[in-house]
Amino acid sequence: MSLARDMMTVAAVSAGAFFFLAGTVGLLRFPDTLTRLHALTKADNLGLGLVVLGLLPQAAGLRDGLKLVGIWLLGLLAGATVSQLIARAARHGQLNR
Amino acid sequence: MSTVTVFGLCAAAVASLGLYGLITDPRPLRKIIAFNLLGSGVFLLFGVVGRRGAAAGIGNDPVPQALVITGIVVAFSATALAIALLLRLFQTTAFLEPSIRAAPGDDPDRAAS
Amino acid sequence: MSIATVFEIVLAAVVLGLGVWTIVVPETFSATVGFVAYGLLVALVWVRLDAVDVALTEAAIGGGLGGVLLLGAAARLRDADLMAEKTPGTLRASAAALSVLMAAALAGAVLVLPDPAPTLAPAAVAKAGATSLSNPVTNVLMAFRAMDTMLEKIVLLLAVVGVWSLASDFAWGGRPGPRHEADPRGVLVFLARLLPPIGIVVGIHVLWAGADQPGGAFQGGAILASMWLLAIMTGLADTPSVSLRWIRLILVAGPGLFLVVGLVGLLFDDAFLSYPPALAKPLILGIEVTMTLTIAATLGLLLAGAPERSAQP
Numbered sequence: 445m446s447l448a449r450d451m452m453t454v455a456a457v458s459a460g461a462f463f464f465l466a467g468t469v470g471l472l473r474f475p476d477t478l479t480r481l482h483a484l485t486k487a488d489n490l491g492l493g494l495v496v497l498g499l500l501p502q503a504a505g506l507r508d509g510l511k512l513v514g515i516w517l518l519g520l521l522a523g524a525t526v527s528q529l530i531a532r533a534a535r536h537g538q539l540n541r
Numbered sequence: 542m543s544t545v546t547v548f549g550l551c552a553a554a555v556a557s558l559g560l561y562g563l564i565t566d567p568r569p570l571r572k573i574i575a576f577n578l579l580g581s582g583v584f585l586l587f588g589v590v591g592r593r594g595a596a597a598g599i600g601n602d603p604v605p606q607a608l609v610i611t612g613i614v615v616a617f618s619a620t621a622l623a624i625a626l627l628l629r630l631f632q633t634t635a636f637l638e639p640s641i642r643a644a645p646g647d648d649p650d651r652a653a654s
Numbered sequence: 655m656s657i658a659t660v661f662e663i664v665l666a667a668v669v670l671g672l673g674v675w676t677i678v679v680p681e682t683f684s685a686t687v688g689f690v691a692y693g694l695l696v697a698l699v700w701v702r703l704d705a706v707d708v709a710l711t712e713a714a715i716g717g718g719l720g721g722v723l724l725l726g727a728a729a730r731l732r733d734a735d736l737m738a739e740k741t742p743g744t745l746r747a748s749a750a751a752l753s754v755l756m757a758a759a760l761a762g763a764v765l766v767l768p769d770p771a772p773t774l775a776p777a778a779v780a781k782a783g784a785t786s787l788s789n790p791v792t793n794v795l796m797a798f799r800a801m802d803t804m805l806e807k808i809v810l811l812l813a814v815v816g817v818w819s820l821a822s823d824f825a826w827g828g829r830p831g832p833r834h835e836a837d838p839r840g841v842l843v844f845l846a847r848l849l850p851p852i853g854i855v856v857g858i859h860v861l862w863a864g865a866d867q868p869g870g871a872f873q874g875g876a877i878l879a880s881m882w883l884l885a886i887m888t889g890l891a892d893t894p895s896v897s898l899r900w901i902r903l904i905l906v907a908g909p910g911l912f913l914v915v916g917l918v919g920l921l922f923d924d925a926f927l928s929y930p931p932a933l934a935k936p937l938i939l940g941i942e943v944t945m946t947l948t949i950a951a952t953l954g955l956l957l958a959g960a961p962e963r964s965a966q967p
Contacts, residue, residue: 518852521845521848521849524841525841525842525844525845528841529841529842532841543659544658544659544662544702544703545764545767546764546765547659547662547663547666548662548666548699548702548703549761549764549765550666550761550764551666551669551670551699552760552764553756553757553760553761553763553764554670554673554757554761555669555670555673556756556757556760557753557754557756557757557760558670558673558674558677558753559673559677560749560752560753560756561677561749561750561752561753562676562677564745564749564752564753565741565745565746565749566677566741567740567741568682570682570686570724570727570728570731571682571685573724574676574685574686574689574724575676575677577689577720578673578676578677578689578692581692581693581696581716584708584712585696585699586760586764588699588700588703588705588708589703589764590767590771591703591705592703592704592705593767593771593773594771594772594773594774594775595704595773595775596773596775596776598779599704599775599778599779599790600703600704600705601703601704601705601775602773602774602775603774603775603778603790603791603793603794604774604778604794604798604799606705606707606708606791606794607791607794607795607799607802607803608802609705609708609711610707610708610711610791610795610870610872611795611802611803611806613708613711613712613715613716614711614715614806614810614872614949615806615809615810616716617715617716617719617720617723617953617956618809618810618813618814618952618956619813620720620723620724621723621813621817621956621957621959622813622816622817622956624723624724624727624959625816625817625820625959625960626820627727627731628727628730628731628959628960629820629822629960631731632822
């Protein structure tokens, strides 16, 4: 039982780390603001989500698990808002890189 | 290398970087940032010394921890006062743009982008 | 070398790299962004040093609120970069020499620290029963070294007085900072309506958890302050006029209650700020709740800056 939980953690956290890596590479390599944002959301939403999913089996109880999910939801909210703001600024031509 | 050594050396380097920036950069806001970096390095040194004092089931000596928490808050208030002084200085010497007003339909953040 | 050590070395290298970037990058705005990222990564260093209380404070105040403060100043001082003159090379060289010397001295001090290390942790744990709180850092802040915390509250108050006294004549006692407006249907306003209820609950939770787990008045107060600032930045709320009586009352409530409790301790017990053991926990809790409010108001007003608009519209 504990082995299965550990394997799920390793698998999900590794997948999350992969998305963070891919997102970071995209952030550094993509040519303009909008494509960089696209890369960033992969790291923020999917990467963080997978890390949280991987940590859930290790949570001490229901409350800790809910806190982890809450952190992911807050991360989603913040990421979505900031992406919107940056994208809007980019559309108005305020960001030239 | 132990945790203490790695972060201790890092803290020493960060503190001296802050000192270098504080002396060499002529722009006042950069001096404030450099001073914060210097302070942060010193706080980290406290943390490193506290980590060595781990005992009785606590991973880090609580007294330096409490001092650093107090220090971070005091550093923040000093920074806020310094920036207010700086803004006022530039206001009186007319280098400051008029208060940034975000027009309706804009996001205030855009003024900062 | 274990994985943990490799991780720590990489973390230290990234922190150091961001520090270098903050100092050498030409544009002040980029330096500010670098400093915010630095602050957040330093919070991770604090977690590795097993000081989660400090990590929370660093992330909330050092990285978060400090970042907002510096970013705002960098945006308003954009043109100021142009008028700076070059630093002479000799000064640069001697400053570099001095810095290298200091780094070497500090590094040497880290490497030859005494063994076994002196520590007050056992003393803090042994006396924890006196307050019935089990977070040793809260115990040190609120009981064993409560004098420091009280004086620090007074420093915060003095900083606010200093910032307020920088107002020009027509704005004396008026509202701090510019009036912010944002698109009422925009995403930022949506966030400012959605987040504060959650943020306020989290702030109170962090304060409450501080008795037994990492957290406390500073971290909770910083979260409350950021919710207030979000409402101010989107124009949903305006900064209060600094001559209002209630705002001044909130600002002095924290240190005031601390002083009163301290003096009562002097009268009825044996020393300044000594809590009677039976009442220690309710007293500390009362001070902490009041302090959280005071800290939130103080941090918010420090960020709002000097009054810039007259109190009368």
